[in-house]
Amino acid sequence: MGFPRSVATIAAVALFAAGAVTAPASAAPSLCRVNLQPAAPVVFEVDETDVVVTLERCGSGRLRIESEGPDGLGIMLIGSTPDGTYEFWSGIESAGEYRVRAVVDDVVSGWVPLAILKEPTVYSAGWKLIGEATNTWGRFDGSHATNEPVWTEFLVDGRWSKSQESTTSGTGSYVLPLTYGANTPGEYVFRVGARYYNGAVVYTEASSIERVARPAASHAGVKIVGETANVWGHFDVRWPAPVWTEVWTGAGFSKSQQGLTGSSGNYVLPLTYGASKPDFYWYRVAGDIGDGDIARTEPFFFRRVSRPTINAVPTAKVGQPVYASGGFDVSADYKAIKVWTEVWTGQRWSKSQERVSSSTGQYTIPLTYGATTAGTTRWRVVGQYAEGRVVSPEIRLTRVR
Structure with a gap:
């Protein structure tokens, strides 16, 4: 990397023993000093296995680099090399655990370990709705990263910032939560780092997780059987996107009605399943x-009820007590509900008297507005379910003297 590399690699028939090679006893001590270090503490590709060699007072001796590992002994012949510091390819051509040294004539450096490791992996779901828990997972080389520190880093304002920490497993695998930006829509770039047993810090390639705004769904909550009902809301898209309702049918959610959002992500879909039968229905979009x-939106309950009844005498004398009576459909849960009368005052419906129904939905409420004045008034009764309001049919009461 930055210096020429020799391409000659010779498989040796014998292995060197660890330690320095000594000159013959009759030879004078050499002043040559040879040092070799890996260019990087951890590498993942065979063409990245460079070594840095420093020669001092070696007088342009003949340099070679020797490697010992799974393939036996490899020799990379460099040739006559002046004093200085150089970067050479080690000649290693396959992955594994090696040791390497430099030799100038009869002077050798010490053996130095050099490992070509499996590149760490990083995976994620790719996207999640805001607020949803999600993880990243993968593996570092188990031979160097067993039970070692591991952590996530997110790219924040152009700098990597540490987020969550844990420890790799006995095989180098990891699982870490992705928490940064969990509640804000957007795309977040992250990587995973680990400290290997030799102290080297290794990172995965950068990855990303997109946080998408949770789609919204609104609805009336309750409708009388046979009445049209819709669900409406928004998806975080900027184009017409396919959308559909799903309803729980007992064994799982089943697709019901489908349509498209507008270009801004808004949608309206009909709630048709169970439209003719009083009950609770569990929907999502x-x-x-x-x-x-x-x-998908959060699931929601939509209720269908029978049409409420209302009865009262059509005509009564001024001052005579008159009551509206009838019932609301509470057969799905048999819970009493709040009910009240409303009277038309000429411009709007106005609340009059309020009561609570029985547990079977029956009610009786006095019609008091206009009781002392001759004329005709219009009435209706409103029932307040937990899911929303339902209005009875309208009746008329005429007061005469």
């Missing part, structure tokens, strides 16, 4: 937010 990724 799903949409394709791009590349086949499906986002």
